[in-house]
Amino acid sequence: MNALFRPSKKEDCPALAALKIEAAGGILDYMFQGLTRDEDLTDFLARTLADENNGPFSYTACFTAELNGRVAGMAAVHPASLLEITPGMREFFPPERLERLAPILTARVEESLFIQTLAVFPKVRRLGLGSSLVAMCVRQALERGFHTLSLQVMADNCGGRRFYERHGFSFVKLLPLPRHELIPHQGGVILLKRDAVLAGR
Numbered sequence: 001m002n003a004l005f006r007p008s009k010k011e012d013c014p015a016l017a018a019l020k021i022e023a024a025g026g027i028l029d030y031m032f033q034g035l036t037r038d039e040d041l042t043d044f045l046a047r048t049l050a051d052e053n054n055g056p057f058s059y060t061a062c063f064t065a066e067l068n069g070r071v072a073g074m075a076a077v078h079p080a081s082l083l084e085i086t087p088g089m090r091e092f093f094p095p096e097r098l099e100r101l102a103p104i105l106t107a108r109v110e111e112s113l114f115i116q117t118l119a120v121f122p123k124v125r126r127l128g129l130g131s132s133l134v135a136m137c138v139r140q141a142l143e144r145g146f147h148t149l150s151l152q153v154m155a156d157n158c159g160g161r162r163f164y165e166r167h168g169f170s171f172v173k174l175l176p177l178p179r180h181e182l183i184p185h186q187g188g189v190i191l192l193k194r195d196a197v198l199a200g201r
Helices: 010-023 027-031 043-050 052-057 087-092 095-104 129-143 158-166
Strands: 003-007 064-068 070-079 113-120 150-154 168-177 190-197
Touching: 003 129, 010 027, 010 064, 010 113, 027 043, 027 095, 043 129, 052 070, 052 095, 064 087, 064 129, 070 129, 087 095, 113 129, 129 150, 150 158, 158 190
Parallel strands: 113 150
Antiparallel strands: 003 064, 064 070, 070 113, 150 190, 168 190
């Protein structure tokens, strides 16, 4: 496997956007429904990611798994303290959408580095890319002075839950996720955490 793990580049943004939408399980489709004008959601998010002034929502907060010269997966991290509904979000999103998703948008493990997205394209899964991305997130946490990593996973994503359990993540709490036609999941969202310790140490 000729894989390279590196900080993301601006030209990665279309692939990063596609990965984020897939990993979100319909949540981004729901949040942005009707808000991107005539622009495709992937294109809209790619443009948002390409803006270096978007902080944790920019490509500068992402890491890319590159396989044979193409983006195969990604991870995006930011301090969990940034998990909140900001004034800018209240201006942009309809209030009923923010209210529906408030438990997910604000749940946090204090003083942790939050893995906002960790995703690999389906065609290149089971090659160890996800495990390497987790290791990269651990290294990022240690370099930035965090002792804990946290993330969220759909409760009905059995494969994802097994993957994170194998990598040392444990249950923190179950978050409600009301049903919607654009979010085809049941059982809510689970908040997980793990110590920021590299394997073998």
